[in-house]
Amino acid sequence: MIVITPKLDMESKEALYIQLYKYIRNEIMEGRMEKNSKLPSIRTLCDHLNISRTPVVLAYEQLLAEGYIQSKARSGFFIMDIAESSFFSSNTLIEEKNNILSSPSRLYHASKYEEVLYDFGYGSVDLENFPFIKWKKMMNRCLLPESSELLLYGDLQGDEELREEIAVYLHQIRGVRCSPQQIVIGAGTYHSLDLLFQLLREDVSLLALEKSVNDGVQTLIEQYRFGIHSLELEHDGVRMEDVYKSKAQAVYVTPSHQFPFGMTMSVNKRIKLLNWANEEQAYIIENDYDGEFRYNSRPIPSLQSFDQNERVIYIGTFSKALTPSFRISYLVLPTRLLERFREKKHSYDQLASPIFQKTLQMFMKSGDFERHMRKMRNLYKKKHDILLQAIHEYLGDNVTIIGAGSGLHILLEVRNGMTEDELIESAKQRGVKIYPTSVYALEGERSAMPAILLGFGGLSEERIVLGIEQLKIAWGME
Structure with missing residues (x-):
């Protein structure tokens, strides 16, 4: 068994588990810990270093997650053979990290x-609760010789049987009224929006949208050179006076769970927005972001479900319901835009995998998708509630929670004198990755009170609590 004696700085701002993790990782990468060597048990290392159990557990967990060590039942932890694993030699790893540092940082989750x-x-x-076995079984059926057509490009509008399942699902869950013929499958939200903006070029020169919007959507809009009118946000959605003054031919909204601030558009405003669109012959682009997850109240039907005049264009994705990697989204087009699509007044190509489309169709038809969604709603509600409880316990009156009750993220307004950048950097020093909101402002403005975005979908219940506890330390709220 290896004896580990790292130099741990108890006065350092860097957490003990990060110091220990880095030490072991570097020892492995430099070859000073040989493959298949056994690491000390958690208890042994705690006693040897005279530290608590938590730093050792967290350091080992991170090493396990990154593939530096492996756990063998009833035997302990062992060094992996890095040369034969999916990781790199130390030189390659350093070079790769340098490349990462020069690349744009991710705004939605951390890099590995x-x-x-x-x-x-x-x-x-x-991902721990993803139905791997059932999904694999159905995908294997797509790879049989009798399904060989799925190895080709696929239908431009998307798998017809999948569109039938989506039409039924949207009507049951979100109240959307459409036929399968109105649905166009895409390879993610941006892909679907790219098609939509091509179809709208003849009608739209000025687009109104919420004053804070996803940065990828902002970039896409800039490529089409639409004029932009920013809409102020209130507690129940966009300010309608701004819509009336906009003179826009289309408005982009996320009414179910506004991104990033999390408010839900009230029914009253939904009706007013629909009346405006009908009077002005304008379009409403409804991105039903996080619409499938609502925890403390009855679901509010989609905007499209209220629409009597085909003014709403509905867009959604399976990224949160299943996983982002499948890249399956969908547009529900009004008749006029559907005709334009079929006349091929666009450069759109179907990029969503036919194999993934067919697998999803079978998954939905079997009832497994509905069962999975029920399970995930319960799971995410529990995580949501645990997050709020931890914030109240550890951060107390130093913060204000914004956008709770739906979706997979909340915002924290933090009152401790730190700027947004300082909040993020101090959290990073404690091993916690949190995210800014200022980057989503259309006009680049920063609010007087910094707000931090916290997603909770990918964390375990235990890690949610531990992460918030670390934020308390990082932000000096002890």
């Missing part, structure tokens, strides 16, 4: 090269 123990990224989902 970042030394993060608690990642509150909004783009993460609970």
Whole structure:
């Protein structure tokens, strides 16, 4: 068994578990810990270093997650053969990290090269409860010789049987009224929006949208050179006076769970917005972001479900319901835009995998998707409630929670005198990854009170609590 004697600085701002993790990782990468060597047990190392159990557990967990060590039942922890694993030699790893540092940082979850123990990224989902066995079984059926057509490009509008399942699902869950013929499958939200903006070029020169919006959507809009009118946000959605003054031909909204601030558009405003669109012959682009997850109240039907005049364009994705990697989204187009799509007044190509589409269709038809969604709603509600409880316990009156009750993220307004950048950097020193909100402002403004975005979908219940506890220390709220 290896004896480990790292130099741990008890006065350092860097957490003990990060110091221990880095020491062991470097020893492995430099070859000073040989493959298959056994590490000390957690209790042995705690006693040897005279530290508590938590830093050792967290350091070992991170090493396990990154593939430096492996756990063998009833035997302990052992050094992996890095040369034969999916990781790199030390030189390659250093070179790769340098490349990462020069690349744009992710705004939705941490890179695998970042030394993060608690990642509150909004783009993460609970993968431990993904139905791997059932999904694999159905995908294997797609790879039989009789399904060989799935190895080709696929239908431009998307798998017809999948569109039938989506139409039924949307009507049952979100009240959307549409036929399968109105649905166009895409490879993610941005892909679907790219198609939509191509179809709208003839009608739209000025687009109104919420004053804070996803940065990827902002970039896409800039490519089409629409004029932009910013809409102020109130506690129940966009300020309608701004809509009336906008003279826009289309408005983009996230009414179910506004991104990033999390408010839900009231029914009263939904009706007013629909009346405006009908009077002005304008379109409403409804991105039903996080619409499937609502915890403390009855679901509010989609905007599209109220629409009597085909003014709403509905867009959604399976990224949160399943996993982002499948890249399956969908548009529900009004008749006029559907005709434009079929006339091929666009450069759109179907990029969503036919194999994934067919697997999802079978998953939905079997009833497994509905059962999975029920399970995930209960799971995410529990995580949501644990997060709020931990914030109240550890952060107390130093913060204000914004946007609770739905979706997979909340915002924290923090009152401790730190700037947004300082809050993020101090959290990073404690191994916690949190995310800014200022980057989503259309006009680049920062609010007087910094607000931090916390996603909870990808963290375990235990790590949610431990992460918030570390934020208390990082932000000096002890």
